[in-house]
């Protein structure tokens with residue numbers, strides 16, 4: 512059902528759906544985490560869990576789990592004020608990337624090539640909602656003009672695509688015109704993807720990886736992964752496999 516049509520009264524015994532397996536598909540971060548929390552507290556099994564949604568919904572929390580689990584990930588720095596952010600950017604060197612901790616489809620992620628651009632982006636962010644003043648800064652990974660999105664269900668990598676950025680766009684998100692092409696699931700890709708999924712407690716996730724100079728790097732795990740471009744590119748029936756997984760956990 513559409514999360515916008517959902518209302519949940521926070522008292523026991525009043526929930527219409529208790530004990531169901533719920534597949535959370537809401538792409539709105541706020542509606543996703545809040546409805547997952549309420550549904551889970553009411554006794555439903557939600558895929559993915561609130562713990563997973565909380566971690567994946569915030570790039571800093573996600574990166575912390577990747578680092579904790581020793582999963583190769585781009586070098587990332589956190590700062591929480593204008594001066595310290597600018598200082599960190601200068602130290603990291605250019606080009607570098609600054610991203611909002613909450614956000615998707617590449618929105619508001621900026622590739623910064625010099626101090627002037629850094630100052631301009633920070634000055635803008637200082638006028639925004641306080642969440643945008645949590646500066647999440649990352650080395651710009653020297654990679655081909657593509658990244659990899661792999662799909663993990665349970666303990667298996669079931670599909671993967673390359674996402675090629677189009678024209679002058681540096682971000683490869685398909686929501687920004689990135690083109691999907693099937694990617695072979697190598698043992699390295701499978702192992703890293705499953706490790707990353709486990710690190711965030713994900714049962715059905717999309718793992719974003721880049722081909723760095725020294726091998727694959729995981730830059731984020733998505734708890735509500737879209738797959739409309741992946742199914743035609745790979746021929747893998749992702750929705751069917753998810754349903755089979757949900758049925759299998761429901762029977763347990």
Ligand SMILES: Nc1ncnc2c1ncn2[C@@H]1O[C@H](COP(=O)(O)OP(=O)(O)O)[C@@H](O)[C@H]1O
Nearest residue numbers: 585614615616617618649650651652658682683
């Ligand atoms: N550190 C980086 N170096 C190079 N490219 C990056 C880097 N981080 C992100 N990108 C590009 O930007 C896209 C969006 O970044 P990502 O962290 O996945 O955020 P979103 O949640 O918006 O998808 C990635 O798919 C990749 O193409």
Ligand SMILES: [Mg+2]
Nearest residue numbers: 616617719731
């Ligand atoms: Mg991404």
